[in-house]
Amino acid sequence: MATLADVARRAGVSPATASRIINGSPKPVTDALRERVLAAVEELQYVPNAHAQQLARSHRSAVGVIVHDVSDPYFSEITRGLQRVATEHGRLVIICNTYRDPDKELEYVELLRANQAAAIILAGSGYHDEQFTNTLDAKLRVYQSTGGHVAVIGRHEHSGHAVIPANESGGHLIGAELYGLGHTRIGVVAGPRRLTTTTDRLAGLRRAAREHGQKLTARQIVYADFDRSGGVTATATLLETHPEVTAIVALNDSMAIGVLAQLRSRNIDVPGQISVVGFDDMPIARDVTPALTTIRLPLADMGARAMTLALQPPEPLNTPQIEHVAAELVRRESSGPPAGR
Amino acid sequence: MATLADVARRAGVSPATASRIINGSPKPVTDALRERVLAAVEELQYVPNAHAQQLARSHRSAVGVIVHDVSDPYFSEITRGLQRVATEHGRLVIICNTYRDPDKELEYVELLRANQAAAIILAGSGYHDEQFTNTLDAKLRVYQSTGGHVAVIGRHEHSGHAVIPANESGGHLIGAELYGLGHTRIGVVAGPRRLTTTTDRLAGLRRAAREHGQKLTARQIVYADFDRSGGVTATATLLETHPEVTAIVALNDSMAIGVLAQLRSRNIDVPGQISVVGFDDMPIARDVTPALTTIRLPLADMGARAMTLALQPPEPLNTPQIEHVAAELVRRESSGPPAGR
DNA sequence: CGTACGTCGGTAAGCGCTTTCCCGGATTAC
DNA sequence: GTAATCCGGGAAAGCGCTTACCGACGTACG
Numbered sequence: 001m002a003t004l005a006d007v008a009r010r011a012g013v014s015p016a017t018a019s020r021i022i023n024g025s026p027k028p029v030t031d032a033l034r035e036r037v038l039a040a041v042e043e044l045q046y047v048p049n050a051h052a053q054q055l056a057r058s059h060r061s062a063v064g065v066i067v068h069d070v071s072d073p074y075f076s077e078i079t080r081g082l083q084r085v086a087t088e089h090g091r092l093v094i095i096c097n098t099y100r101d102p103d104k105e106l107e108y109v110e111l112l113r114a115n116q117a118a119a120i121i122l123a124g125s126g127y128h129d130e131q132f133t134n135t136l137d138a139k140l141r142v143y144q145s146t147g148g149h150v151a152v153i154g155r156h157e158h159s160g161h162a163v164i165p166a167n168e169s170g171g172h173l174i175g176a177e178l179y180g181l182g183h184t185r186i187g188v189v190a191g192p193r194r195l196t197t198t199t200d201r202l203a204g205l206r207r208a209a210r211e212h213g214q215k216l217t218a219r220q221i222v223y224a225d226f227d228r229s230g231g232v233t234a235t236a237t238l239l240e241t242h243p244e245v246t247a248i249v250a251l252n253d254s255m256a257i258g259v260l261a262q263l264r265s266r267n268i269d270v271p272g273q274i275s276v277v278g279f280d281d282m283p284i285a286r287d288v289t290p291a292l293t294t295i296r297l298p299l300a301d302m303g304a305r306a307m308t309l310a311l312q313p314p315e316p317l318n319t320p321q322i323e324h325v326a327a328e329l330v331r332r333e334s335s336g337p338p339a340g341r
Numbered sequence: 342m343a344t345l346a347d348v349a350r351r352a353g354v355s356p357a358t359a360s361r362i363i364n365g366s367p368k369p370v371t372d373a374l375r376e377r378v379l380a381a382v383e384e385l386q387y388v389p390n391a392h393a394q395q396l397a398r399s400h401r402s403a404v405g406v407i408v409h410d411v412s413d414p415y416f417s418e419i420t421r422g423l424q425r426v427a428t429e430h431g432r433l434v435i436i437c438n439t440y441r442d443p444d445k446e447l448e449y450v451e452l453l454r455a456n457q458a459a460a461i462i463l464a465g466s467g468y469h470d471e472q473f474t475n476t477l478d479a480k481l482r483v484y485q486s487t488g489g490h491v492a493v494i495g496r497h498e499h500s501g502h503a504v505i506p507a508n509e510s511g512g513h514l515i516g517a518e519l520y521g522l523g524h525t526r527i528g529v530v531a532g533p534r535r536l537t538t539t540t541d542r543l544a545g546l547r548r549a550a551r552e553h554g555q556k557l558t559a560r561q562i563v564y565a566d567f568d569r570s571g572g573v574t575a576t577a578t579l580l581e582t583h584p585e586v587t588a589i590v591a592l593n594d595s596m597a598i599g600v601l602a603q604l605r606s607r608n609i610d611v612p613g614q615i616s617v618v619g620f621d622d623m624p625i626a627r628d629v630t631p632a633l634t635t636i637r638l639p640l641a642d643m644g645a646r647a648m649t650l651a652l653q654p655p656e657p658l659n660t661p662q663i664e665h666v667a668a669e670l671v672r673r674e675s676s677g678p679p680a681g682r
Numbered sequence: 683c684g685t686a687c688g689t690c691g692g693t694a695a696g697c698g699c700t701t702t703c704c705c706g707g708a709t710t711a712c
Numbered sequence: 713g714t715a716a717t718c719c720g721g722g723a724a725a726g727c728g729c730t731t732a733c734c735g736a737c738g739t740a741c742g
Contacts, residue, residue, distance in 0.1 A: 001487045003698060014722045019700060027701095028720065045483045050455040051392040052698035055727045070436075071417030080412045083438055092452065095411075095436045097424055111433065114391040142386045146342045228624070257628050283569070287598050289630030344728055355692045360730060368731095369690065393728035396697045686741080693734080702725085709718070 002044040011040040022048065054116060060148075062092045063119040063310065064112035068100050072227070073282040074252065074299065078123050078153060081303025089311050091118070098124075102132050109139045119149035119310035123303070125197035126155040133157050151310035153302055154197060161309035162322045163302050167200035168207070170295040170327030174277050175208020177293075177329055178247050181337045183275065184214060187245040189234040189255050191226035198223070201251050201279060220245075224255070231258020239266070246274060246338035253278040253285050256292055260334070271336035281330055290333035297327055343385040352381040363389065395457060401489075403433045404460040404651065405453035409441050413568070414623040415593065415640065419464050419494060422644025430652055432459070439465075443473050450480045460490035460651035464644070466538035467496040474498050492651035494643055495538065502650035503663045504643050508541035509548070511636040511668030515618050516549020518634075518670055519588050522678045524616065525555060528586040530575040530596050532567035539564070542592050542620060561586075565596070572599020580607070587615060587679035594619040594626050597633055601675070612677035622671055631674035638668055 008018040013033055020027050021037045040046070054061065065082055067075040079095065086093045094112065098104040105122075112120050120143065127133065137158050140150050150160035154167070178186055188205065191198040202221065209216040222237045224230035231250055235258065238245065248263075250256035256278030263270055270276050270290055278285060278294035285292040302325055309321055349359040354374055361368050362378045381387070395402065406423055408416040420436065427434045435458065439445040446463075453461050461484065468474065478499050481491050491501030495508070519527055529546065532539040543562065550557040563578045565571035572591055576599065579586065589604075591597035597619030604611055611617050611631055619626060622637035643666055650662055 004700095005698080015699080016701075016722060016724095017720090020721095023700080025701085030720070033721085047451055047455045049396070049457065049698050050452075051395045051457060052727090053700075054392045055390070055396055055729090056698075056700040058700095058727065069421075070411050071414070071421045073412070073414075076412035076417055080410075092435075094433075110388055111391075114388045116390065116392060228628070257625075261628055284598075284625050284628075287569070287602055287625075288628055345730095346728075356729080357693080357731075358691060361691095364730085366731085371690070374691085390728050393697090394730080396699090397728075397730040399697065399730095684742095686739105688739080689737085691734100691736090693732105695730105695732085697729085699727085700725105702723105704723080705721090707719090709716100711716075712714085 001049075002046045004046075004048065007037065007040045007044055007046050010044065011036040013037060060116045060118035061090075062094055062115060062117050063121065063307070064094045064096060064108070064115070064117040065121045065123065066096045066098060066105060066108050066112075068124040069097050070095060072254065073284065074254070074280055075123060077282070077299035078303035078306075081300035081305075082121060082123075082307045083303075084300075085304050085307040085311065091311070102127055102129065102136075106136060106139060109136070109143065113143050113146075113148065117148065119151065121151050121153065121306050121310055122155060122158065123153040123306070124155070125191075125195040126157050128194045128196060128199065147314075149310045149314070151306045153306045157196070159320060161306070161320050163306045163309070164322060164324050165297050165302060166324060166327040167197055168204040170279060170297070171201040171204025171206075172208045173204070173295060173327060173329045174249055174279070175205045176211070177331075177335070178249070178275065178277065179208060179212035179214055181247075181275070181335070183247040183338045185242070185245045185338075186214075186216070186220065186247045186249060187238045187242050188216070188221040189231055189238065189248055189250045189259055190221050190223045191230070191251050191255065193223050195226070198226075198251055205249065226252055227254045228258040228261070231255030232262045233258075235259045235262035247277070247335070248274055249277050249279075251279055253280045253282040253292060253294055256294065256334075257284070257288055260288055260290075260292070270334050273339055275335040275338070277335050285330075286332065293332045293335035294330055295327045296330045298325060301325070342390075343387045345387075345389065348378065348381045348385055348387050351385065352377040354378060401457040401459035403435055403456060403458050404462065404648070405435045405437060405449070405456070405458040406462045406464065407437045407439060407446060407449050407453075409465040410438050411436060413595070414625065415595070415621055416464060418623070418640035419644035419647075422641035422646075423462060423464075423648045424644075425641075426645045426648035426652070432652070443468055443470065443477075447477060447480060450477070450484065454480075454484050454487075454489065458489065460492065462492050462494065462647050462651055463496060463499065464494040464647070465496070466532075466536040467498050469535045469537060469540065488655075490651045490655070492647045494647045498537070500661060502647070502661050504647045504650070505663060505665050506638050506643060507665060507668040508538055509545040511620060511638070512542040512545025512547075513549045514545070514636060514668060514670045515590055515620070516546045517552070518672075518676070519590070519616065519618065520549060520553035520555055522588075522616070522676070524588040524679045526583070526586045526679075527555075527557070527561065527588045527590060528579040528583050529557070529562040530572055530579065530589055530591045530600055531562050531564045532571070532592050532596070534564050536567070539567075539592055546590065567593055568595045569599040569602070572596030573603045574599075576600045576603035588618070588676070589615055590618050590620075592620055594621045594623040594633060594635055597635065597675075598625070598629055601629055601631075601633070611675050614680055616676040616679070618676050626671075627673065634673045634676035635671055636668045637671045639666060642666070 224234035281296035563575040565575035619635035626633040
């Protein structure tokens with residue numbers, strides 16, 4: 001691997017000069033030398049060692065993103081937004097997948113710190129686990145105390161900038177719609193209960209229930225993995241225990257797709273017999289049949305905003321900024337009034 | 342940011358000793374010292390500077406992955422496989438999205454080289470652009486000549502290990518199925534023609550046509566972007582110019598979903614009036630209605646295999662290995678015999 | 683009891699780069 | 713003609729770490 005010294009030698013200049021030319025330093029350099037150096041770079045196919053550079057000039061440049069799983073559309077949309085602004089700022093982004101393992105999250109914060117990331121963006125649900133949350137928070141504070149920026153998406157429990165989706169009010173929107181339509185027997189297919197996203201969305205649903213003089217009991221809620229297969233199995237369970245439901249709320253679209261699959265396999269008409277509502281408005285939501293009624297969250301936009309927050313110069317008053325992003329009900333074909341109304 | 346020297350000072354040892362303890366070097370160290378150092382690490386919340394480490398020990402550890410777009414399910418599946426293997430080997434993976442911009446691809450190869458990546462994995466279609474291909478190939482060779490490993494997925498035109506999906510034979514499978522079913526007027530909704538994936542798949546389709554005494558003319562093929570909206574617009578075009586088609590082949594599932602959406606909006610029954618076939622078998626393919634007949638490619642597995650190839654010790658004979666992966670027809674509900682048969 | 687060796691730590695030389703500081707020569711001003 | 717001022721270029725320090733290499737001490741051996 002050619003080094004700067006090699007280039008300098010070949011061009012007959014000092015490493016200092018070569019460095020200045022290659023990095024376009026403000027220091028003026030004669031054109032003759034510039035050409036010689038550039039020619040040497042070309043001949044040697046020289047590429048500066050990024051690690052050496054980063055060590056020498058001590059400002060950080062990369063940014064780290066910690067998500068549950070990029071192959072989940074929810075996160076890939078967010079990531080898309082993150083990437084866009086990062087690229088605009090000329091930043092390299094390091095994507096870390098935790099696959100919902102809290103320990104990995106801790107590890108990755110260390111890793112990103114070790115890699116001198118200028119900012120860490122934490123996306124995805126938080127955990128109902130006080131000890132873990134404290135540990136993570138402590139790590140993040142240490143990171144911040146050494147000049148690192150942090151932004152979280154949908155995790156109110158940590159310090160740093162935050163982009164907070166309206167999970168509670170999204171849940172409320174669904175409840176209002178369904179109870180408003182006249183449904184009274186609603187089943188919920190929820191994600192893992194240790195996730196704050198699950199409980200936040202449920203809280204909104206409960207609030208709507210109360211407002212309509214209804215009640216959402218624990219037995220109407222089935223918890224499962226936050227993905228398609230979780231939706232499939234949870235729906236099966238729900239139909240065993242509560243065959244009378246006229247509507248099923250899935251707490252994210254992936255699960256909703258599982259719900260739809262399960263209902264289809266049982267020849268249950270949607271929305272004729274049972275209405276189905278999802279959450280997130282993933283791109284695919286409009287392409288399933290029936291098209292999914294769901295809650296829209298501007299995923300890519302949330303990513304972009306989080307990255308913008310993380311990249312902005314250290315706030316003058318040192319106050320973390322919090323941006324709330326609204327949820328919106330998208331009515332499609334999977335929901336309607338209960339049968340017999 | 343605490344440094345090794347800080348830790349050493351606090352523990353009252355030399356940096357060398359501290360380093361050895363922290364990295365678990367084979368060199369024996371007394372337990373007393375070990376404990377003091379570990380305590381200092383804890384108190385200082387010390388994390389080694391990864392760049393400095395990488396500079397000092399001069400073996401590379403990270404691996405780079407260049408894809409078109411992780412938020413595209415095709416690539417997120419592949420990436421999932423890549424990540425799994427990388428993590429098993431304790432490697433950090435740097436994901437780079439080109440958004441189908443060839444220039445970015447070139448840039449990223451440089452960037453990865455600059456970051457001392459141990460391997461570069463290039464996934465996604467190649468381009469019919471000889472100049473670009475040569476430039477990229479040259480860069481890859483330079484990288485390889487300095488000890489870098491490269492593996493490509495589905496791009497036969499470059500040196501290095503390769504995992505090659507059976508695009509041609511997948512296309513052939515589709516053609517055989519459709520012509521076998523009795524279709525004679527087939528429309529094709531294709532990706533950009535500059536992509537080798539597009540032309541490879543088309544080639545298979547053409548071969549099947551010939552075998553059945555049919556012909557696939559240029560006018561039956563509409564080229565568009567390789568995504569849902571490409572599928573939507575291409576279908577519209579196709580229906581204007583060839584309203585008589587009884588089957589539409591989309592060259593990937595994203596486009597197929599667009600095809601389905603367009604047909605639905607025109608109230609054209611699938612497969613009653615028109616059969617639709619996709620390619621890739623993305624997870625969502627079975628959840629659209631009607632469930633999509635498509636060609637299965639073991640995406641995650643392909644990623645895993647590519648990473649395995651890239652990570653294996655330099656091959657003794659210096660011969661790049663090529664692994665072909667088979668395509669398989671998955672019959673679902675979107676295809677059937679032409680109307681009136 | 684002296685030599686040889688094995689243990690455990692420290693010293694210091696880099697890894698490849700950036701950047702401050704300095705120096706010699708060419709200008710310019712007086 | 714001399715002094716003050718630039719200006720382009722190089723020498724060298726240092727970023728934070730790893731790892732030969734060396735040295736001191738203790739033990740076992742002849």
